[in-house]
Amino acid sequence: MTFKEAVDSGKYLVTCEIGPPKGANIEPALEEAEHLRGRVDGINVTDIQAAAMRFGSMATCALLRQRGFEPIMQMVCRDRNRLALQSDLLSAYALGVQNVLCLTGDHTTLGDHPGAKPVYDLDSVSLLAAARGLMEGRDLAGNELDGAPDLFLGAIVTPGADPLEPQILKLRKKVDAGARFIQTQAVYDVEQFARFMDQVKDLEVPILAGIVLLKSAGMARYMNANVAGVFVPDTLIAEMSEAGKADKAAKARGERGGNQVKAGIAIAARLIRELRDTCRGVHIMPLGWDKHVPAVLEAAGL
Amino acid sequence: MIASELKPMEEILASLEGQGRVFVVACDGCSAGCETSGPEQVAEMTAGLEKAGKEVTGSARVDFACNAGLVALTLTQHLKDVAAADGLLVMSCGVGVQTVADAVEMQVHPATNSIYLGGFQGLWRSSQRCAECGECLLEYTGGICPLTACSKSLLYGTCGGPNDGKCEVDSSIECGWERIYQRLKAVGRLDLYAKMPPLRNFQNMTPTGKRRATSLWALETVEFDEEEESPAPAGVG
Numbered sequence: 001m002t003f004k005e006a007v008d009s010g011k012y013l014v015t016c017e018i019g020p021p022k023g024a025n026i027e028p029a030l031e032e033a034e035h036l037r038g039r040v041d042g043i044n045v046t047d048i049q050a051a052a053m054r055f056g057s058m059a060t061c062a063l064l065r066q067r068g069f070e071p072i073m074q075m076v077c078r079d080r081n082r083l084a085l086q087s088d089l090l091s092a093y094a095l096g097v098q099n100v101l102c103l104t105g106d107h108t109t110l111g112d113h114p115g116a117k118p119v120y121d122l123d124s125v126s127l128l129a130a131a132r133g134l135m136e137g138r139d140l141a142g143n144e145l146d147g148a149p150d151l152f153l154g155a156i157v158t159p160g161a162d163p164l165e166p167q168i169l170k171l172r173k174k175v176d177a178g179a180r181f182i183q184t185q186a187v188y189d190v191e192q193f194a195r196f197m198d199q200v201k202d203l204e205v206p207i208l209a210g211i212v213l214l215k216s217a218g219m220a221r222y223m224n225a226n227v228a229g230v231f232v233p234d235t236l237i238a239e240m241s242e243a244g245k246a247d248k249a250a251k252a253r254g255e256r257g258g259n260q261v262k263a264g265i266a267i268a269a270r271l272i273r274e275l276r277d278t279c280r281g282v283h284i285m286p287l288g289w290d291k292h293v294p295a296v297l298e299a300a301g302l
Numbered sequence: 303m304i305a306s307e308l309k310p311m312e313e314i315l316a317s318l319e320g321q322g323r324v325f326v327v328a329c330d331g332c333s334a335g336c337e338t339s340g341p342e343q344v345a346e347m348t349a350g351l352e353k354a355g356k357e358v359t360g361s362a363r364v365d366f367a368c369n370a371g372l373v374a375l376t377l378t379q380h381l382k383d384v385a386a387a388d389g390l391l392v393m394s395c396g397v398g399v400q401t402v403a404d405a406v407e408m409q410v411h412p413a414t415n416s417i418y419l420g421g422f423q424g425l426w427r428s429s430q431r432c433a434e435c436g437e438c439l440l441e442y443t444g445g446i447c448p449l450t451a452c453s454k455s456l457l458y459g460t461c462g463g464p465n466d467g468k469c470e471v472d473s474s475i476e477c478g479w480e481r482i483y484q485r486l487k488a489v490g491r492l493d494l495y496a497k498m499p500p501l502r503n504f505q506n507m508t509p510t511g512k513r514r515a516t517s518l519w520a521l522e523t524v525e526f527d528e529e530e531e532s533p534a535p536a537g538v539g
Contacts, residue, residue: 078454082501104461107454107471118454125458126501140501158462166483169495170459185462228465 003042003070003099004152007181007206013281014302015072015183015208016293017044020055026063029055032290033069039297042099044183044283047074051111058088062095072154073097076105081121082130086139089131093149101154101183102127102174125173128153132178155179157207158229159187159196167229168199180205183283186212186223186230190274197278206280211271213286213296214264217241239263265292269299303332304395304432305513306414308343314391315354317411317441321388323357324411325380327402329367329394338414339393347393347413359387367398370428373405384408396432396440396447403445404430409489412440418509436506442499444485451478457499 006013016036018029036043043064047057061071073092080088089100104123108116122130130140137148155174161167171182187193187209197207212230214220217240220232240263247257272282282302286293308314318324326344333339341363348358360383364376377384384390389409392399396416403410418434431450439448439457449455453471460479463470469477486492 104454104456106463109471120454120456121504122501123454123456123458123461125498129498156462161462161464163480163483166460166480166495169483169492173458173496173498226465228463228470 001041001070002152003072003181006041007152007280011041012276012302013042013206013208014040014297015042015044015281015283016040016290017046017283017285018060018290019046019049019288020057020060022052022054024055026055026060029060030063030067032288033064033067035290035293037069039294040284041281042070042072044072044074044101047076047103047105048079048111049074049106051078051106051108051113051116053111053113058092058095058097061092061097065096070099071097072099072101074101074103075127076103077120077122077124077127078105078108079119081119082140085122085127086130086134089134089151090147090149093151098150099152099154100131101156102131102179103156124155125170125177128155128174128177128179135178152180153178154181154183156183156185158185159193159209160185160189160231161229164196164199168196171200172203175203175205182207184208184210186210186227186285187275188230188232188236188271190271190278193275194278208281208283209275209279211268211282211284211296213268213284213289213292214240215287215289216260217244236267239267261289261292264289265295265299268296272296272300272302303335304397304434305336305417306333306338306395307336307417308338308347308393308414309412309438311350314411314413315351318351318356318389318391321409322355323359323387324351325359325384325387325390326351326361327367327373327377327390327392327394327398328361328363329365329392329398330363331366331368331394333367333394333398333414344393347391351391359383364394364398367392367394368401368428368430370401370405373398373401377402377405396434396438397430399438399440400430400432400445400447401428403440403485407488409491410440410445412438412445414438417513418507435502437500437503439499442494442497443482444489444491444494446478446482446485448478448482451481453478457502459495 018032020029045057045060048054057073061073064071102124108118131153134149137145157171158167217237220237223230224232243259243263246259250257328339328344351358360380362376362380364372391411391413392402393413399412415436415438416432416434433449453469464477467476467480469475486494
């Protein structure tokens with residue numbers, strides 16, 4: 001089933017993500033995807049995430065498609081102008097990549113080539129509009145196309161943003177421009193997410209709540225301090241902290257730990273269960289821990 | 303100096319739709335030198351507005367509209383007429399429009415497009431910056447420039463980056479689009495946040511040879527016809 005068919009079927013959706021490597025060695029990333037085979041409705045591939053130069057999203061998606069997976073290509077506006085973006089959408093389509101998540105993209109200064117020239121000729125909204133134009137058989141300059149791509153377009157939102165209203169106004173712009181599915185930034189506060197969902201209940205597009213696996217208390221604190229719109233409550237930090245102490249003790253005894261992994265999985269599964277009734281699905285971001293995703297899904301009853 | 307030219311009257315009138323009463327602010331600096339906001343142009347503009355059925359509650363000239371102090375002083379002297387208007391039409395470069403917008407809690411409308419000369423920002427500016435993009439967008443954003451206030455120069459709203467209202471690129475500045483959101487709310491025009499101005503035309507950012515050579519825009523291009531006469535040498539005393 002394609003991702004679009006999964007959306008249209010009304011089922012509870014599960015997507016996951018993999019991040020390509022810094023280098024030409026794509027095999028390990030493709031092997032990571034094997035953990036997800038048959039368990040998810042789509043696999044996102046990040047696009048030079050956090051402005052750290054990496055193997056490309058389109059190529060990774062094409063390789064995933066070859067291996068029978070359903071890829072969701074993430075496309076940022078930081079690196080390519082309107083010509084390249086439109087061209088890449090056509091190319092992706094021809095390589096069997098139809099699902100495109102359209103993002104503005106983290107600034108170059110946040111990444112490992114901080115002196116690079118930031119482009120932002122388009123942003124998430126205008127990229128969606130451009131993609132929809134291509135689907136209707138014309139490019140941004142109004143030229144008629146010889147062959148229109150058939151794409152399934154998505155966008156993101158940060159439900160924990162403060163103030164929330166401008167995020168919602170922009171989300172509406174994205175849907176108007178052509179977004180047909182939404183994946184959110186990481187959610188840790190179920191009640192706040194429910195309040196967000198209430199404000200957008202009139203939107204007729206599926207929203208998948210973002211779930212980021214916690215790896216340690218330190219990671220949770222880092223996200224609170226540095227990642228916009230993401231807030232991990234103290235109770236969860238405490239849970240991870242306890243697990244961290246247990247792992248440290250185990251290591252001191254010469255034993256294997258694994259408590260932080262268990263806690264991270266348990267927290268993710270619990271969040272998924274608690275969010276179940278408020279949205280159409282979840283988007284799991286394991287940040288490299290794809291091998292633990294099946295355990296999360298099982299514990300969450302998916 | 304910052305060079306500017308008047309927007310087409312149709313565009314100005316479209317931006318004033320629904321607002322019957324206008325107060326006109328004109329800069330007596332660079333834009334007057336460009337014959338964009340001189341007394342003659344203000345008289346023409348006033349006549350044009352009245353012909354279109356608008357009431358011009360008053361008008362004022364500011365020596366340098368880029369200077370926050372001078373703007374505040376001038377508007378205070380015309381307080382009654384300013385308050386009686388639905389919005390202000392500002393005849394100055396983009397810096398002046400932003401400075402006026404910062405001084406009032408009312409909607410301001412840019413009457414001009416600032417022309418790219420390679421980046422000079424005016425002599426007496428405060429904290430506002432103009433990218434001289436040639437297609438002024440201040441109408442959409444309550445008078446805060448999205449190209450200079452947003453580190454990514456985004457046109458359609460905030461990215462996912464702001465942390466506590468600070469820009470993800472430079473935490474010493476506020477998120478430009480959050481400022482725009484707050485400003486539009488304050489002047490009662492949040493409906494503008496949903497609008498989509500056209501994509502930028504980056505051809506405007508490559509100044510022609512003549513514009514690169516100029517240091518006295520008014521003398522060299524306004525007083526002499528560009529096609530027929532050669533410009534006077536710069537610095538003629």
